[in-house]
Amino acid sequence: MTQPGANAVAEQPTDYLHTGWTRRVAGYVAILILVNVMVDSVLASPTFVLPELSDAFDTDQFAWIGSSAMLAGAMWAPLLGKSADINGKRKVLMVTLLVACAGGLVCLVAPNLGVFVLGRVLQGAAVAALFLTVALIRDICAPKFAMVVTGIVTCGSAVFGIATPFILEFALDAFGWRVVFVISAAFAALATLFVRLVLPETRNTQPGRVDVKGALVLGGGLAGTLVYISLGQVFGWLGAVPLLVLVAGVAALTVWFLVLSRAREPVIDIRGISLSLGLGLLVVVLGTGAYQSMLQLFSLLIEVSPDDGLGYGIAAPAALGLLFGIPSIGIMLGGVLAGAFATRMGPARTLAAGVVTGAAATLIMFVVGAQDLPFAVVSSFMLSLTAGTLLTSGFNLASILAPPERQGTVSSMVMVMVAIGSVTMNFIGSAILGANRITIDGETVNSSTGVHTYIAIAGAVFLVATIPTAFLVRSMRGHVVTGVPVSHI
Template identity: 60%
Template sequence: MPSTSTLHTAWNKRLVGQVAVLILVNVVVDTVITAPLIVLPQMLDHFGTDQPAWLNASALLAGAMWAPLLGKTADVHGKRKLLVLTLVLAGAGALVCMIASSLWVFVLGRVVQGAAVASLFLTVGIVRDLCESRIAMIVTGIVTTGNAVFGIVFPFVFESLSHAYGYRIVFIVSGVLAAAGALLVRFFLPESVIRTPGRIDVAGALLLGGGLAAVVGYISLGAEFGWISPALLLLLAGAAALAGWYVTARRVPEPIVDIGNLGRPLVLTLLVVVLGTGAYQSMLQLFSLLADVSPDQGLGYGLAAEGALGLLYGVPAIGIVLGGTLAGALATRVGPAVTLMGGVALGLVATLGLFAGVSTLALAVVCSFMLSLTAGTLVTSGFNMAAVLAPPHRQGVVSSLVMVMIAIGSVVLNFAGAAVLKSTSVRVDGSTENSAAGVFGYIGLGTGAFVAAGVLALLLVRTVRRTSPSTAVGVA
């Protein structure tokens, strides 16, 4: 472990520069995951497809597949080295997407780009290598959510550029930022001196990552093509891969994830993260649907108004940064388990407010801001909780599991909500519309996820306080 004399114990110019580099890395992640949504209609027209799932979710699914392997490799070979590699892969994937002439070549590029998703948890691990435990919690909040500030201007910039230069401009910008990030990381961040001697269970990593991606892929496609369809093959293949991984993990001496050594607090943390972040992401998806319907249509909901989308999606970017920073600061006093529980409680209140906010723009904006605070709090607290539970030599693996849960929760709850809407749609004046029952059922699904996450978060707080008082207040 690094000498305590080499760790940052307070803010200084060098730490500010290093944090700026790490925030830039997570801006690259944004350009991979969210920026393509801005030009999604153009991409659908270009490739002649009406299946946005392949264009949108492929990078996030690939991120879930990449994460376990990259997490273990980072522990063995160094986090900075792996962070540079993920950024290089992200740049290469952006290049493939830019020149792709067919849908499947484009999807291949998105899968390669998905390696950038691993960059988020690697930046968290690097923060732990740079900073003393207490300041590390605050820095983690800033690094994991600071990139959201750019989310305020990105939609306007990319929308304008895409009208002038086409959808490819998004991937050009993403590739340039990835290259710049790789260079800055290589020359301005130190390599971790912490190593985990041993071998990498590549077969286990491929089984785990591939199994997760296949199962989540089935959920995404099943909601659109039907649960009993050729997509069912993905579920069967994913289940077989996960079963193979489980058997392998029990037999090999150094599994990619040591199942028997996870511990109850970490398992509870991962469950809270998957439910909480999934519920938040599903509500975010709902806002775009609500903003497309006018209350005058008489459907029982609707928020369409001048500037509605800007209010619903622009204001939350501030809340994400604020939530992450405050969660990091509070964790130094009350512990990350408590801040994680607080984030879930805030999300539950916001989601309940949406039952009345589906037709009142002002209330919906308030709920959106509260949910953005929830998002920043959950992500920061999830990573901080995992960091204090994991020993230094396992930071990469444990942080990767948090990233996997974020990806799975986001995809599963989004598509589960979409399935609820599809099953309750109604015909109005010859067109298919989402019914009020479907919208309220959608919100009910998110509410249920937050309630379940709240129960698990309460168990986590009690477990942590009972087993390790020092961890409860954030001392690793």
């Protein structure tokens, strides 16, 4: 692996890059935030209508609906990232938005479950829109200013999360579950129009070709492996179909690693990943997985009253708003602060701050937060800060380690790590709860042992993440963050 040296020569930003806020830059940022609001509508909004979807398609296997688009996004990411570096980030972003729009329309008119799943796979392209917005920032802003803008763009959409439950509740009562997909398709179409009319053409591209076969094999391998992790608990880990999916996924990844990754222009050049970037990706997969699993736990805790005597439970009239409304502010705050502080201390240190904050939040939950709402709110807010900090810092780290013409490819790798961490840790948490369930008065419930073990595992993952974080901070010491990097990744 090639390690970028601390004394690497940095070029000055070219004249067309913005170095501060102007009316034009504010317009660009507003459009990119709109794109990410669309991403949020694809990933989160369907979870509000799970019972209605279950009735509509006569199935009870919708526990994974929230992660299905993320799984598809992991499959799309390598292909779209490489395509963006060759054909232009704005152009590929527009294609991505149109595919997501088409996916929303397919879900809207789906007559059966099979067609609906196809629509969700198409909607998964929206996940790629997130990292493409980050890659576009590097084409618009000088590197130091880009760190601040990245924090605002990646986490600014969280503000809309405060009002989303209330708006959706009214819309669902008036129009039914299909309105969720009308909204996501409309957001995608509107974002496409604004991207086309306002955002500038991509200047940083590289000649080459897209290894479509390699991208499909890699994406299929990632998707197959993550689908097994996500659905194995539902359909049985040793069932014929889950095992077949796992074997196919592992086989695809093996073929890609041994054969297709050695092609002249692989979709991801893993052998060229630097030590610093590799450490950063490891921190992202561990940190995002840990905080995602903790956020999943909150939805279970608010269903149980502390008066039930189970040793956990934070049900209260205001619990839902406090635990899922306030964190939206924390995500944005974490992203903005991470972007601002990265200009002074570098993204490696802000990444470390996110990991430490997440570890402290899980400690609070383990000691008192699982059955005390005020402490749970504090922990939830700290975890939301962690979420914004890790996402922004991960993208910022990738941006300073990759040359401008490879921003799409490297940013897609960060998104793949987010997907892997989220799905894997959510599975581990669910498996821990399932293995420790108890029966009280004929009703099966989660045990206190299961809940606290769940929290302890998440905390342990944060602690493990501090190890590569420490090496990352050391490897990035003295690295120039204000100029365009020239080192290979």
